[in-house]
Amino acid sequence: MAKRIHQITIHLEAGNASIPELGKMLGPIGVPTIGVKRRYDEATAGNRGETIPAVITVAEDRTWVMRLKTPTTTSLIRAIVGSGSARPGHIDGGVLSVDQLRQIAVRKLPDLNTTDIDIAMRTIAGTARSMGIRVE
Known part of the structure; x- marks a missing residue:
């Protein structure tokens, strides 16, 4: 992964991330919201109903890595x-x-x-x- 330029923490419903919310946070830095939504929803599907924070680290070449945290x-x-x-x-x-x-x-x-x-x-x-x- 190239040099990190952004680190964003999102707090969304597990297994059902909102595209408009993701778009507001990730759109300005050029991260594909659909890819983030799919990966987030797959990783958190077993915890539906909870709010699971995820830290998304974006590199200068627009690659990204997501790390899930425990619920708030x-x-x-x-x-x-x-x-x-x-x-x-x-x-x-x-x-x-x-x-x-x-x-x-x-x-x-x-x-x-x-x-x-x-x-x-x-x-x-x-x-x-x-x-x-x-x-x-």
């Missing part, structure tokens, strides 16, 4: 608890058990900047608190 922390928490609080800090948005917190931390561990599960759990708990979700 907030989407994993919402899948377990629900939507969270409309007013975090004022209204309770639900409860997340320690076992559920550990489950999310294990799944997010490859994308976090730690290898310690306890530190990863504290990071996930902070995100949950900012969503108005209590951890017990």
Whole structure:
């Protein structure tokens, strides 16, 4: 691959990437959106309903490489608890058990900047608190 000129992170629905959204992000740099959509949809088809981030690195000769990441922390928490609080800090948005917190931390561990599960759990708990979700 030639010298990297762009690195774009996309957050789209797994297995069903939106062509207009991809076109907005990739069109100005000359990346073929259909090729990206096909590869993204194939790679994420097993996780339909989740939002899977992907980092697309584009070289000066317009070749590109895609690397998938784990789903966003907030989407994993919402899948377990629900939507969270409309007013975090004022209204309770639900409860997340320690076992559920550990489950999310294990799944997010490859994308976090730690290898310690306890530190990863504290990071996930902070995100949950900012969503108005209590951890017990």
